[in-house]
Amino acid sequence: MPELPEVETVMRGITPHIAGKRIEKIIVYQPRLRWPVPEELPRLLAGQTIDSLDRRGKYLRLHIGKGFLLLHLGMSGTLRILTNIAAGLHDHLDILMADGLILRLHDPRRFGSVHWVAQTHSGHPLINHLGPEPLSKDFTGEYLHQIGRGRKLAIKNLLMDGRIVAGLGNIYANETLFIAGIRPNRAAFQVTRAQCDRLAQAVKQVLKKAISKGGTTLRDFTNSEGKPGYFRIELQVYGRASQECGRCGNVIRKLRQGQRSSFFCPHCQK
């Protein structure tokens, strides 16, 4: 599944192929994603130029004229640059560039989405209330500590709340909590300032590392050229229930928080 570093990597991968180029045509094969793909998309974007791309959390923005195309890859979405138009199962949308290249959205589980945001609107509800970027200077231990004050919500749920910090998913929440030595089910108000500092630092460190390596954690991630991620972060706790902790040798445990699985080392995390 595309996590924030994957989305960043995808963006960097496709940018040279589509930035500054004119859109010849848009083909929607399957409009039923998490939200319906706007019917008027082909009409709105044909002939326009993709000016630039950027990322907000796990959302990608393709800035086009007066507005932007907002993309989310959900659980299983990929963006690929292709030269062959032949489409297959789970290919949902193509953006055909004037030079013949094709940007294709493929997403078996269809948890992703595509929106058009005209600049006349003030942003979009999906990104307007996102918290700070985890790699920005606004995301600090002090900030986390302040946010967690008086809240009994588990710290992991806090980390995964996009309104608090943008784009941290289950895997990174688990891994960073391990690095910071904090149990995922620890109530936010009980996490000390020093722990929050370590946590914020761990978040930045892990994300930066993943991005710098060309980004990926995960099993089935492929980059924009379709090659498997050549780098795989050693996950220290995620998905390793009943295996030994690489740091202390104790058995890693799994617990359920809401609808999500959490993993932790009972010795290394308090």
Add this chain to the structure above:
DNA sequence: AAATTCTCCTGAAGGC
């Protein structure tokens, strides 16, 4: 207001 539960979807993995 805060916290929890529900929802969409398909593929992988497990059980018999």
Add this chain to the structure above:
DNA sequence: TGCCTTCAGGAGAATT
């Protein structure tokens, strides 16, 4: 070998 069940998850919506 194959079918059926269970689980996984991003994140907004709905509910408590």
